[in-house]
Amino acid sequence: MMLRKPLFAGAVLGAVGLAVSGGLVTSLGQSAAPPRPPVQHRFHAPGQHVEGRIAFLKAELKITDAQQPQFDKVAAAMRDNAAAMRQVFESMPGSGDTPPKAVQRLEMRAKLATLRAQASQRTLDAFKPLYDSLSDEQKKTADELLGHHHGQR
Secondary structure (H helix, E strand, O other): OOOHHHHHHHHHHHHHHHHHHOOOOOOOOOOOOOOOOOOOOOOOOOOOOHHHHHHHHHHHHOOOOOOHHHHHHHHHHHHHHHHHHHHHHHOOOOOOOOOOOHHHHHHHHHHHHHHHHHHHHHHHHHHHHHHHHOOHHHHHHHHHHHOOEOOEO
């Protein structure tokens, strides 16, 4: 029983010390914690590196002159997708000092899901004819490059 009193007293003193040192109270009765800046959401610019991805895909697939017209359609779809995504992100609420409200976040999530589905279909429509024109080695490379998305199979 003797141990409980020192433990209890230590816990109380610890809590008081935490309150004082944690910025709840100062000797002047003012808050010691500096004001917290508003949370700013920083997004990467969608489509920022689309030209690099296009060049990478062309080089990795070793696109021939005969395949260039089909590849140009894939590149155009990639550019269109990047532009559409960039436009949506620029119009997102909460880019200023006030964060978006819950309903605005859900609306944006739904809008982005629709946009991604459209982008996937646009890419698929452009990629199918190119894929059909690829050699077996190029198809193998395409399968490896496009078969994984963010580490998922």
